[in-house]
Amino acid sequence: MVMHEERPHRTFAEDVGVRAMLRPVNQQPGSTRLAARRVRDLLRAEIRRGAFADGRLPAESELMARYQASREAVREALDLLRRDGLIERRRGLGTMTIRDEYLVPGLLPPRGDLYETYLPGGHVTPRVLHRAWLPAPDAVVAHLDGVAPDDDCLCIDYVLLVDDRPTGVFTNYLRAGEAARVEQQLFDTDFYSLLHDSAVTPTNFDLSLQAGTADDCTATLLRIRPGAPILLWEQTIRDQNGQAVDYALGALRGDVVITLGGIPRIDLTHSLPPRR
Incomplete structure (x- = not known):
């Protein structure tokens, strides 16, 4: 006689969870994140060539107009540069470049x-x-x-x-x-x-x-x-x-x-x- 191993019964919620884990995940970043990446790269290139003579970056509104980007994308781009150690926000001065390349x-x-x-x-x-x-x-x-x-x-x-x-x-x-x-x-x-x-x-x-x-x-x-x-x-x-x-x-x-x-x-x- 062939013995069959009894499989544990899954609840409906558990079954849905398993199917969700097996479902292909869309790894494509959203449009805001892609825009932030572009703005970050352009700003990094500007910093490298010394475009900001006094070390001060333009205001958010000017960056939005310059790069045709949303406020959210500009803020995320600045945050990426900050995490890279290239800029910092200084009280009374604005956003300043802090690292030479x-x-x-x-x-x-x-x-x-x-x-x-x-x-x-x-x-x-x-x-x-x-x-x-x-x-x-x-x-x-x-x-x-x-x-x-x-x-x-x-x-x-x-x-x-x-x-x-x-x-x-x-x-x-x-x-x-x-x-x-x-x-x-x-x-x-x-x-x-x-x-x-x-x-x-x-x-x-x-x-x-x-x-x-x-x-x-x-x-x-x-x-x-x-x-x-x-x-x-x-x-x-x-x-x-x-x-x-x-x-x-x-x-x-x-x-x-x-x-x-x-x-x-x-x-x-x-x-x-x-x-x-």
């Missing part, structure tokens, strides 16, 4: 020019944390040309300071041939200038950026709170012969903006992995 060009400076020449402002100096020779780790071997496992490379950990304010923390792994020249130089400005001064000509680089959050060590070095947004940095620098000579990993503060301009349309098919 650092615009950093994502291009190599011309030979002989300091990187800081192309920054909106600020003097660039490194605070070296560690500088030593070590056997190249596998990840470094995979990114540098002509480097075999356990070949020596020069490892440099440093904090990049702009006007003594920590902006990024990096670890560079430099190929032995180039490192032998770099080792003799004083590292007192940007890394590209250090290479130039060592007769190493950086010609181009590959760069990957990814959103992340700061661990305790990174937070301490960058003077931000643990868990704060950061940009994770991965870079491979090539010399004039197309050789990958340096591999770098690091993190930038969340208020750093990497700018790229004049990007040409090129054929990338040769660099794309084949489809399987």
Whole structure:
């Protein structure tokens, strides 16, 4: 005899609840929320380019007219910017911008020019944390040309300071041939200038950026709170012969903006992995 397990009886309310959980949910945000997002993004861009010279944002009514948005959408946009730490409401003054963003060009400076020449402002100096020779780790071997496992490379950990304010923390792994020249130089400005001064000509680089959050060590070095947004940095620098000579990993503060301009349309098919 086949025994059938007796299923517990569900009430009508429980049955309706189960069906509700299984019903597809519309994840599309409402029109007000979408409008708030657009206004937030436009205001963020205006703040970045310095459109509000005295740091004061226009009144709600002016923002509504400027962006053709409802009062609710404008207020939600301002709340989003406030939560991002970009603005705050001050008694008697109105809504003020409170955080600067650092615009950093994502291009190599011309030979002989300091990187800081192309920054909106600020003097660039490194605070070296560690500088030593070590056997190249596998990840470094995979990114540098002509480097075999356990070949020596020069490892440099440093904090990049702009006007003594920590902006990024990096670890560079430099190929032995180039490192032998770099080792003799004083590292007192940007890394590209250090290479130039060592007769190493950086010609181009590959760069990957990814959103992340700061661990305790990174937070301490960058003077931000643990868990704060950061940009994770991965870079491979090539010399004039197309050789990958340096591999770098690091993190930038969340208020750093990497700018790229004049990007040409090129054929990338040769660099794309084949489809399987």
